[in-house]
Amino acid sequence: MQTSGIDKHTILNPVIKGITVFAEYIADGALVIDDQTGLVVDYGSSASIMAEYGRTQQGQQPVQIHDHKHKLILPGFIDTHVHYPQIDMIAAFGEQLLDWLNNYTFVTEANFGDRKVADDTAKFFLQQLLANGTTSAMVFATSHPESVEAFFTQSTQLNMRMITGNVLMDQNAPEHLCVPTEQGIRDSQNIIDKWHGRGRQHVAITPRFAITSSPKQLKMTGELYASYNDVYLQTHLAENLAEVAFVRELYPNHKGYLDVYADMGLLGRYTTLAHGIYLDTSEYEVLRDTGTQIAHCPTSNLFLGSGLFDLSKTLSYTGVSIATDVGAGTSLSMLTTLSEAYKVQQLQSNPLSAHQGLYQITLGNAQSLLLEQKIGNFMPNKEADFVVIDLGATALLERRMTQTSSLEEKLFVLMMLGDDRVIEQTVIAGVSRYKNRTRV
Ligand SMILES: [Zn+2]
Structure with a gap:
């Protein structure tokens, strides 16, 4: 099992041209993954997740905690x-x-x-x-x-x-x-x-x-x-x-x-x-x-x-x-x-x-692609494919992010200026397959 953290809690559901896009942002969040199956077990605020999953139960596999504080975790x-x-x-x-x-x-x-x-x-x-x-x-x-x-x-x-x-x-x-x-x-x-x-x-x-x-x-x-x-x-x-x-x-x-x-x-x-x-x-x-x-x-x-x-x-x-x-x-x-x-x-x-x-x-x-039952977000039982993103990966991004006041603004800057340099880690079915060597 792994957990990962980010900051504060907001839920957004913007409506775009008649299509409702539900986007959930958990500011201090955690994701729980079963190492055996590579599937998502749960997600939520890190406080509630740590209270429920943070300690190894007797007879269970040890809980591993991966801390990605101040990073953004998105589905792959x-x-x-x-x-x-x-x-x-x-x-x-x-x-x-x-x-x-x-x-x-x-x-x-x-x-x-x-x-x-x-x-x-x-x-x-x-x-x-x-x-x-x-x-x-x-x-x-x-x-x-x-x-x-x-x-x-x-x-x-x-x-x-x-x-x-x-x-x-x-x-x-x-x-x-x-x-x-x-x-x-x-x-x-x-x-x-x-x-x-x-x-x-x-x-x-x-x-x-x-x-x-x-x-x-x-x-x-x-x-x-x-x-x-x-x-x-x-x-x-x-x-x-x-x-x-x-x-x-x-x-x-x-x-x-x-x-x-x-x-x-x-x-x-x-x-x-x-x-x-x-x-x-x-x-x-x-x-x-x-x-x-x-x-x-x-x-x-x-x-x-x-x-x-x-x-x-x-x-x-x-x-x-x-x-x-x-x-x-x-x-x-x-x-x-x-x-x-x-x-x-x-x-x-x-x-x-x-x-x-x-x-x-x-x-x-x-x-x-009709794959939404398997991938695309962090609902339990989906395959744990995700990316860890560093919003301050370049000097320009880091400086520009300090001038943003909302999540929407931050994500827009990420969309316009982000590229492979912001990808800190890529995880496939719970297994880390890529780490950006320039930073780790
Ligand atoms: Zn083509």
């Missing part, structure tokens, strides 16, 4: 759309989506048939997630099954709750990255059989997007998706105008981009589509009617010059999560991602509050 961050192989080509200059894919992404992804490259990169990527306070993610691998094997092997070792799958591509991509239509589907089937539901791992069927899968492959993808109740599906939608035009050229008889996915059976509550910037009203209605979720990736949309995502409009139809989309995204930090999301919404006169942002990257993203 969740990234709902990120490409792990692209960590090696993050920050590549000057192109928009389709050229960027051809000139940088496909070149890098070609290396992932080599299991050693995949293992090394998956390991590095997961360490980077931990250093940024991200404890769960929905991830693209490459079209090589080895890239998925490598990822799940590493995430299992760290006991992180992760979702991934082999990327399905059988056209409009370099030949060495395309996998024959049926073979790609067979690879996905084998990966589901081996990994879905094993420990904390889930599989997502992962067609890259409408351009790089043939109609036949998209149809087979829909059939595979329909044959499971809880396998995910992830792909991209309407990120860039040239992409939307290309899909129209490939599918002249469909009503639009989303209609291709609807027709192929790819939509549903377990589906997350990244971006969704260029949609018309009938497409928003299809998202709503099918429960299909959108992942908003602000640093990626800005970096590739894709466009401005309309958060409040999309939220009025369906669930939205916030994600990094590295390597088009420029940071694995969900805090940095929130600060860019804030700026994208500012340009549309819809400022994102710190409570909405922090709710979104924890419980909100968990709900979008």
Whole structure:
């Protein structure tokens, strides 16, 4: 058992655009974790927790107390759309989506048939997630099954709750990255059989997007998706105008981009589509009617010059999560991602509050992925994934925090200025997996 402390007690429940976000802040708080199961046992004021759990009972495991006084403890961050192989080509200059894919992404992804490259990169990527306070993610691998094997092997070792799958591509991509239509589907089937539901791992069927899968492959993808109740599906939608035009050229008889996915059976509550910037009203209605979720990736949309995502409009139809989309995204930090999301919404006169942002990257993203029974906050029996945050991690943050008078202000400063430097420790299912070496 472990307990952790912070200062004073307030409960906040701000209402954002019709959605009530319950945020609970316990100023001198403690969290109780069962070391055997890695689950949360209880949380509350440190006085009440210490009175109830602070002493080892006879015949019980000794109580360990971890003191994090003056630090903020938050649920682990969740990234709902990120490409792990692209960590090696993050920050590549000057192109928009389709050229960027051809000139940088496909070149890098070609290396992932080599299991050693995949293992090394998956390991590095997961360490980077931990250093940024991200404890769960929905991830693209490459079209090589080895890239998925490598990822799940590493995430299992760290006991992180992760979702991934082999990327399905059988056209409009370099030949060495395309996998024959049926073979790609067979690879996905084998990966589901081996990994879905094993420990904390889930599989997502992962067609890259409408351009790089043939109609036949998209149809087979829909059939595979329909044959499971809880396998995910992830792909991209309407990120860039040239992409939307290309899909129209490939599918002249469909009503639009989303209609291709609807027709192929790819939509549903377990589906997350990244971006969704260029949609018309009938497409928003299809998202709503099918429960299909959108992942908003602000640093990626800005970096590739894709466009401005309309958060409040999309939220009025369906669930939205916030994600990094590295390597088009420029940071694995969900805090940095929130600060860019804030700026994208500012340009549309819809400022994102710190409570909405922090709710979104924890419980909100968990709900979008239907994982809210397992992760996202500190309710008893949830998995104890959390981050210890130092609000004074840099000289600027420390100085700026002294000029704040409310929790809302402090959290907003954290959202705008925070990044990997504020993450002091990251804990996965009760086990500390990362400590910031610059401070401990
Ligand atoms: Zn992406």
